[in-house]
Amino acid sequence: MDLYEHQARQLFAEHGIVVPRAEVTDSPKRAREIARRLGGRVVVKAQVKTGGRGKAGGVKLAADPAAAELTARQILGMDIKGHTVGTVMLAQPVDVAEEFYVSYVLDRAAGRFLAIASAQGGTEIEEVAATRPEAVARVPVDPAEGVTSATAARIAEAAGLPPQTVDVLVRLWEVLTREDALLVEVNPLVRTGDGRIMALDGKVTLDDNARFRHALWGGEDSADADPLEAAAATKGLHYVKLDGEVGVIGNGAGLVMSTLDAVAGCGARPANFLDIGGGASAQVMADGLSVVLSDPAVRSVLVNVFGGITACDAVADGIVRALDAVRPTKPLVVRLDGNNAARGRAVLEARAHPLVEQATTMDGAAGRAARLATTT
Ligand SMILES: Nc1ncnc2c1ncn2[C@@H]1O[C@H](COP(=O)(O)OP(=O)(O)OP(=O)(O)O)[C@@H](O)[C@H]1O
Ligand SMILES: [Mg+2]
Incomplete structure (x- = not known):
């Protein structure tokens, strides 16, 4: 989860990094x-x-x-790279003498963190990195060791930052580790005219896998999340909205990914990724179907289940209960295979829902769902 600048600066302040005084509002009057x-x-x-x-x-x-x-008033409502401005932060102006760039980022390939720092910080940092890469220091950080004062001194020296920044570099590492962040960035970190070191801008990405350790993180930022994804998240579903017209429900991330490919291979586009998991219950199937069917772009739904731990007849029971609960208005193609597939198919046949048809193979099911989505 990415944080807003005003949230990032709050974390910085809690860890003893100096930030300018500031307040947030969504109203021009309050801004005054x-x-x-x-x-x-x-x-x-x-x-x-x-x-x-x-x-x-x-x-x-x-x-x-x-x-x-x-x-x-001018900035509120403005569109910046596809993001509508809903709030502004008002901050005390600082007398900036020098602007630096500092960040820690997880380097997955190397299995460690990377400190990136430059004495040429500010809004042109991308330009600096592209044209004068030698002005940007990159120092690997061993996660077991962390950033001690000695490490911080090495980072500062490599980037040509003044010695006063060493303390900030150690504190910023504490923000990263204590708050379970994958990225912390300060650009610019400034030296003021009177020699203080302050963070004027901040970016923090928290690790969603650590959410349970941070009750205060609260819900996902609803203004930025897709409404269907938000609805799915409240039901604990692994759902990702995509651009197409064939709703996809499957059990197991690998099977769902293959199903997306199969749909694309049949000339249609998947409308979503939805993995209902290994032990999918009737309730989970009903929740999943209701989310997928509430997507107005969906024109047909492909349910692709391979019974392993979950038996197909249990999944079929779930589908039947979901049909009664959700009352679909779009056609469903169901492919059941694996554990108890024959019993599962029999359950669906007995229900004989007019909008549900079965297929025996994954490719056959994908082809049928694609046809239904592109011709109906
Ligand atoms: N409180 C402040 N006092 C003085 N100058 C400031 C202050 N806040 C920001 N600035 C100036 O405005 C510039 C841009 O601000 P900031 O870095 O917050 O936004 P940004 O353009 O989104 O940054 P980035 O390019 O890092 O994405 C800063 O580099 C700094 O020079
Ligand atoms: Mg900035």
């Missing part, structure tokens, strides 16, 4: 009050989960509270 509280002049910053906000006009200096209100 906040600016007054912060001393009049403020930086107004779009809160969207993408970089390059400054270049897109989403970071602006306002000279006084009236200007802050006007600027907030």
Whole structure:
């Protein structure tokens, strides 16, 4: 899960990294009050989960509270790289003498972390990295060792950062490890005119697998999540929205992936990925069907189940119960194979639902579902 800048800076502050005073709002009127509280002049910053906000006009200096209100009005509702600005953060302006870039990122291929740092931070960092890669230091970090003061000193030296940044580098590592983040980035980390080191912008990606350890993370950010994915998540389903018209439900991620390929191979496009898992119950099948059928783009549904631990007759019972609960309006093609497949097929035959047909092979089922989706 990516955090907003204002959430990232809060984590930084909790770990002792100095950040400018700031407040968040979705109202231009409140922006004026906040600016007054912060001393009049403020930086107004779009809160969207993408970089390059400054270049897109989403970071602006306002000279006084009236200007802050006007600027907030301009920035709220703005589209930045496909993200609509719903809130702005107003921050006290800082007298910037130098801008640095620092980040820690998980390097999966190497099985460790990577510290990336540069004395040429700021909004042009991508340009710097592309044209003068020697200005960006990359220092591997052994996860078992972590970033000690000695490691931090090595990172600072490699990047040409002043010695005062060593303490921030250690604290930023603590943010990464204690908060279970996969990425922490500060750009810019600045040296102010009076010699203080402050984080003016922050990006943090938390590891979703650690969610259970952080009750306060709360739900997924509904403004950014696809509504169907959000609905599926509340039901504990592994669902990913795709662009096509054939709804896909299967058990086991591998089987579902192959099913997506089979649908594509038949000239249609899958509308989603949905893995109902190994021990899929009738309830899970009903939940899955209701999510897939509520996608207006879906024109047919392909249920592809290979009975292993779960017997096909249990899955068929689930489908029958789901049909009664969900009342589909779109055709379903069901392919059952594996453990108790014959019994499962018999259950569906007995129910004889007019919108449900069965297929015996995966390719046959995919072909039929694709035809139904492209011709009906
Ligand atoms: N509180 C502040 N005081 C002074 N200058 C600031 C402040 N906040 C941001 N800036 C300036 O605005 C620039 C852009 O802001 P920021 O880095 O937050 O947005 P961004 O464009 O999204 O960043 P990035 O390019 O890292 O994605 C900073 O590099 C800095 O020079
Ligand atoms: Mg930045």
